[in-house]
Amino acid sequence: MAKALVIYAHPRPDRSEINGPLFETAKAVQGVTPVDLYAEYPDFDIDVDREQQRLVEHDVIVFQHPLYWYSAPAIMKEWQDLVLEHGFAYGKHGTALAGKTFMNAITAGAKPDAYSQAGLNHADLRSLLLPFEATAHLCGMRYLAPFALFGAGRASEGNQLDIHRNAYDDLLKALVADRLDFEKAAAAPFLGDVLDEFLIKTGAM
Structure with a gap:
């Protein structure tokens, strides 16, 4: 069993729908350590030793955040x-960090077709x-395609929220259980709600 560190950043959690x-x-998945950066460091006074120790103790690092101006919220850069x-x-x-696995789990306001050369974001x-991805490679980590939720502003419509939560639960459990096909997950454009093609099948399902 692997240990996963989910580092979460959202400056306005009261306005977050997803x-x-x-x-x-993530908090409910066994083997996952959840860290809310804005809650732990409201003044941005980050405890470097503590955070480095967390990294050492985990096999998988996930940055969970909204896509803000094509990047992450400020505290994640800090x-x-x-x-x-x-x-x-x-x-x-x-x-x-050599040999560890790293990925982003992001929410984006636009639809998938906005993220292409011909789309809104070019x-x-x-x-x-x-x-x-470049940071992961410099640190000797394996980078996986981002887990992406598009159209985040409409995620609460119908049963979409449950679908997204279930997919994230599946992803984190697969990472902890070492059941994710890392080769496929590294080569994909992104991971979404349907994860079956990226899971290693076992006899006990």
Whole structure:
């Protein structure tokens, strides 16, 4: 069994229709350690030693956040700037994260077709998140395609919220149980509500 660290950032959780419920889902998964950055560090005074120890103790790191201006909320960038130090996360002696798995779990306001060269954003989602992927590679981590929820503003309509929560639950449980096909998940444009093609099938289903 692997241990997963879900690092969550949302500056306005009171206005979140989907990130909050997704984080509650993560909290309930055995083997997952949930960290709410804005709740723990409201003044941005990040405890670097504590965060580095958390990284060392986990096999999978998930950044959960809304897609803000094609990136993550400010505290997540601050966290990266301070925690991913030379000599710890990268550099000749910075091998603490080598071999671990990293991915983003994001919510986006626009529909999937907005994330293409011909779409509204003139870029696909993987291209927009390239700084995270490059960071993972620099630190010797395996980067998986982002778990993406599009049209987040309409996620609460009908039973969509339950569908998204169930998919996130499936993803986290597969990561903890080492049942995700990492090769397929690394090559995909994104992971969504249907995860069956990325799961390793077992005899006990």
